[in-house]
Amino acid sequence: MHDEVAPGRGGARHARLVARFQAALLALSVLSCAFVAIELASLRHWKSAEQIVPWIVLGVLVCSALIVVVDRSRIAITQARLVALCAAPAALFGVYEHVSANLDTGVLNHKYAWSELLGWEHLWLASTGAVGGTPATAPLVLALAGVLLGLATVGMTTDTARDDLAQNPGVDVSRVRT
Structure with missing residues (x-):
């Protein structure tokens, strides 16, 4: 409705808002990677x-996000999207490993008669963390970081990067690579 009143003024405002959301999503992706790294380090998760x-x-996600921040070329945006897609299978692998570890230690839990339970009950108890010591869904944070990185690149083109810089009077747009 605002665009109908002032047809020529909505584009730049919309572009600035989109750029801010993209920057926020990139920051959230990097921050979630940092917090996961702190958690993994505190658990000594490298044995x-x-x-x-x-x-x-985590390293690939952070590097990918930094590449997009520094260089918004078509190849940088494409690599960020590919990295974002690769984070989901890695997260699912982590869920599998955690549930598997919980299943292996489920027999040690004296709260349940493990040998009398059905297979799906074993899986349920291992998946919910009722048995075992590993948080089954914790690896999904890697997928979240990937989704945030991928969402940050939605609508991001080399043209929008040039337009964002053109609005900043302190930047020489002629020196921007696309």
Whole structure:
């Protein structure tokens, strides 16, 4: 409705708002990676090859986000989207590993008659954390960081990067690479 009253003024305002949301989503992605790294470090989550996987995913997610911040070229945006897609399978692998570890230790839990329970009950107890010591859904935070990174690139083009810089009088737009 505002665009109908002043047809020429809504575009720049809309572009600034979108750029702010993109920056906020990028920041949330990087912050979630930082907090997951702190949590993993406090748990000393590096004792086996499988436990290194989230560290690699976190590093790639952060590097990918920083590449998009520094260079909004088409290749930078594309790589961020690919990295975001790769975070989901890594997170699902983590969920599988955590549930599997909980299943292995479920027999040690004296609260349940483990041998008398059905298979789906074993899976339910391991998935909900009722048995075992690993949080089954914690790895999904990697997928969240990937989704945030992917959402930050929605609508991001090399043209919008140039337009955002053109509105800042302190930046020489002729030197911006696209």
